[in-house]
Amino acid sequence: MIINAVIIDDEVNNVDNLSILLQQYCKQVHVVAKGFNAQQGKDIILQYKPDLVFLDVQMPGEDGFELLKSLPDLYFEIIFVTAYDQYGIQAIKFSAIDYLLKPIKIHDLQDAVNKVVIKNSQKKQNLQLENLVKLLQQNEPPRIAISTTKETRFIKPDNIIFCESSNNYTTFHLNNSETIISSRPIYEYESLLGPYGFIRCHQSYIINKNHVKSWVKEDGGYLLMEDNSQIPVSRNKKENLRDLLR
Template sequence: MIPAVIVDDEMSNIENLTILLNKYCPKIYVAGTATNAAQGLLLIRTINPALLFLDIQMPEKGGFDLLKSIATPDFEVIFVTAYDQYAIQAIKFAAIDYLLKPVAINELINAVDRAVVYAERKMQNERLTNLIRSMNSKNQMRLAIPGNKETLFISPEEILFCKADNNYTIFYMKNNSKHTSSKPIFEYETLLSAEGFTRCHQSYLVNIHFIKSWIKIDGDRLLLEGGHEIPVARNRKEKVKRAIGIQ
């Protein structure tokens, strides 16, 4: 069994989660709990848990504030949140598991099982380290691309476009390489919208900075650097035009 710590400002949430873990997740045990970030940080340094269940919104200091105090985490984190959509986007960007309150049993089991696999390898959590560095840095965001064998970190400015492949997403890079993510394209649409990407088609998400021209012959298409032609769906034409600043 591996030790886990729960940090949540509501004791009822701690108690409910502890009950679920004891009943459905036999590979872990709750070694300590805390109701604020300061207590949680002390527990982490004292217990050295393999897994941390962390609330995002707490009085004074939140979950992200706690993580900023840890330079090189060697534990897995499962965030627990009620509704904070912006935090969820950040978590997805860093490829870290999260649970919505009230916690669903099947989602809890799946998240814990994934965390246990990583914890048993006793490796530094590079995904969490990347998130913390991103929160502490003024540099451009880096996107985590989870694959079967590794998680790749790339900058949005390196991406030409993304193409949906069922529940997978293929990233086409400006250096002509391709990377496949095990996440669907809609999850990246929200994350990349602030980085100059627009959904021009059900299957395509393009970086507007690499658009060279709009082809109107035999259907609307975007010509990107590298010669890629990306279709523009009829119901998305006006949105794409606004995104790239044309009438």
């Protein structure tokens, strides 16, 4: 399995060193582009759509965390590479698959890349399951596959009230008060659920517009769902959400 990667670091020597280590010890990783500041990093991520990003935290101007916040979706895996060890908690918030300290140790780098290989393999299996669901949908009402740590559940979209993100996991809240915790991040479900009337109203929430009871304008504004859950609405999504709910 080939993993297309980009390296973003403001020091040329660090970029070259990491490239050499990957070439020698992680041959499944193919470096498709390199960036030396946050803007270059954003440009190459949007252009090459990599599977993996090696990202330095401290860079002139915007740092690595600010770069990630500026992207519309974090669909790729992230390995932070930094000379400082105080950023671990922030790295977790961005669901980083690993956190490497400079100078990079070869076995740490190999362990981090192996985690990416395993996760990408799981994504491939999930895609196969989605293809199976499409076949099932030819003769039955549409269903989606929700992968948990123990099983794969096949659920009708109409039964889902909303989805809630928690790092690399997604919790599905159903209309029978049941919750299902998926081992996949929420952004992977956004395009899958879109055709069934689901809307991304917040970084951490996707809602089924057919289960919206009201849009409450007080207390900063939130969506009241049929199960009485209160779902926040991001400021930058309000206008689009208003149009989609009409």
